[in-house]
Amino acid sequence: MSALSDALAHDPGASPARLRALLEQELDRGARELGQRRSGYADPVIVAIAPAGGGIVAAAPADPSLRADPEAVEERTWLLVAALTGALVEAGGRELTAGAAGTHLALRAAGGDAELAPLAFEENVAHIDRLRARAIALPERVIDATDLKEPLDPAHPLRVAEAVAALGANPADPAQAEEHEEAVLAALGARHPEVTRPHEDPDPARRVARRILQRLNGMGKWGGYHTEFSHLPRGFAGNDRELASQVGEALLQAQLLLEKPSVGQRHVFLNPRRAKDIHELIDHGRLPPGLSL
Numbered sequence: 272m273s274a275l276s277d278a279l280a281h282d283p284g285a286s287p288a289r290l291r292a293l294l295e296q297e298l299d300r301g302a303r304e305l306g307q308r309r310s311g312y313a314d315p316v317i318v319a320i321a322p323a324g325g326g327i328v329a330a331a332p333a334d335p336s337l338r339a340d341p342e343a344v345e346e347r348t349w350l351l352v353a354a355l356t357g358a359l360v361e362a363g364g365r366e367l368t369a370g371a372a373g374t375h376l377a378l379r380a381a382g383g384d385a386e387l388a389p390l391a392f393e394e395n396v397a398h399i400d401r402l403r404a405r406a407i408a409l410p411e412r413v414i415d416a417t418d419l420k421e422p423l424d425p426a427h428p429l430r431v432a433e434a435v436a437a438l439g440a441n442p443a444d445p446a447q448a449e450e451h452e453e454a455v456l457a458a459l460g461a462r463h464p465e466v467t468r469p470h471e472d473p474d475p476a477r478r479v480a481r482r483i484l485q486r487l488n489g490m491g492k493w494g495g496y497h498t499e500f501s502h503l504p505r506g507f508a509g510n511d512r513e514l515a516s517q518v519g520e521a522l523l524q525a526q527l528l529l530e531k532p533s534v535g536q537r538h539v540f541l542n543p544r545r546a547k548d549i550h551e552l553i554d555h556g557r558l559p560p561g562l563s564l
Contacts, residue, residue: 273293273297273300273314273317274293274296274297275290275293275294275296275297275317275407276407278290278293279407279409287410287412287413290409290410290413291373291413291414291415294319294330294372294373294409294413294414295373295374295375297317297319298317298319298330298331298332298372298373298374298375299332299374300314300317300332301316301317301318301331301332301404302332302333302348302375304316304332305332305345305347305348305351305402306345308401309401309402310347310401310402310403310404311402311403311404312403315403315404315405316332316351316402316403316404316405317332317404317405317406317407318330318331318332318351318355318392318404318405318406318407319406319407319408319409319413319414320355320358320385320388320389320392320406320407320408320409321385321408321409321410321411321412321413321414322385322411323379323385323411323414323416324411325381325382326364326379326380326381326382326383327359327362327364327379327380327382327383327384327385327388328372328377328378328379328414328416329355329358329359329377329378329379329388329414330372330373330375330376330377330378330414330416331351331352331355331375331376331377331378332348332351332375332376333348333349333351333352333375333376334375334376335369335370335371335372335374335375335376335377335418337349337352337369337376337429338369338370338376338420338422338423338427338429339422339423340543341424341427341428341491341493341494341495341543342493342494342543344495346494346495347399347400347401347402349428349494349495350399350402350443350445350495351396351399351402351404351443352376352378352429352432353395353428353432353442353443353495354392354395354396354398354399354404354441354442354443355378355392355395355406356378356429356432356433356436356442357391357392357395357432357435357436357441357442357443358388358389358391358392358395358406359378359380359383359388359436360380360433360436360437361387361388361391361395361436362380362383362384362385362387362388362391363382363383363384363387364380364381364382364383364388365380365381365382365383366380366381367379367380367421367429367430367433368380368419368420368421369419369420369421369422369429370416370417370418370419370420371416371417371418372414372415372416372417373415377414377416377417377419379416379419385408386408388406389405389406389407389408392404392405392406393405393406394441395441395442395443395444396443398441398443398444399443425459426459426488426489426490426491427491428491428493428495428496429491430459430491431448431455431459431490431491431496432448432491434454434455434458434459435447435448435451435455437458438451438454438455438458445496445497448490448496449490449498449502452486452490455489455490456486456489456490459489472556474556474564475511475514476514476517476518476564477556477558477564479507479511479514479515479518480518480521480522480552480562480564481552481553481556482506482507483503483515483518483519483522484522484527484541484549484552484553485553486506487528487540487541488541488549488550488553492539492540492541493540493541493543494540494541494543496540497531497538497539497540498538498539498540499536499537499538499539500519500530500536500537500538500539501536501537503515503516503518503519503539504516504519518564519539521562521563521564522562523539524561525559525561525562525563526542526545526561527541527542527545527548527549527552527559527562528540528541528542529541529542545559
């Protein structure tokens with residue numbers, strides 16, 4: 272049993288400050304565990320969930336800069352955060368914001384039932400490979416969440432995870448997220464019209480490239496969420512389907528897309544180091560250096 276769990280079980284009078292210090296230690300341990308090939312097998316990785324002024328607040332062993340940079344965390348850490356995001360939504364939370372709890376990630380949702388969220392988390396996280404994790408329920412005022420804001424990008428993976436969970440699916444399961452792609456894009460587009468802005472480029476190859484990148488961006492495919500290469504032609508008809516496969520290869524060669532190794536099939540995701548070029552191509556049709564269509 273961790274020192275935090277021990278304090279919760281045997282010291283009901285423990286001060287919020289003491290519990291907060293123990294939580295920070297536990298999250299530090301969890302962050303180290305998530306860097307291993309198998310995480311939480313000796314002692315599960317911990318996330319914490321607590322009521323917070325009519326809503327739910329949670330803390331996870333992840334870098335709080337995730338709110339601005341989806342590549343701030345490795346894939347398994349991201350899937351843990353996705354499971355936690357889904358749990359807050361499944362417990363009735365809404366209007367998700369992200370910030371910091373000490374040196375770790377904090378998530379807050381308006382409304383919702385803080386007692387249901389830990390159960391939802393443990394159902395979601397059970398699908399993540401090589402990870403054992405559980406949620407600890409904490410009293411109010413222990414998780415000191417600061418700098419809470421909405422994710423900067425309307426297609427940020429946190430927003431995608433929130434939208435997937437709102438559809439009743441598990442955002443920690445990439446296959447379920449992919450299955451609900453069209454509905455997620457519609458939901459994000461309703462809240463943020465720029466996510467689904469149509470492109471009517473007269474050049475066929477450039478139009479296909481912009482549509483592929485737009486769809487991947489709209490689904491938050493920046494690393495933690497990736498997709499099979501064979502899915503790139505989805506939504507195209509006739510000759511454009513073959514063209515989409517050729518354009519996909521060109522996007523990989525130009526490193527606008529990156530390929531994820533060791534997942535069986537070919538999986539691809541948007542290269543965060545080329546985000547500016549990707550958005551320039553999506554929004555304005557400007558071909559970046561190195562891309563030949």
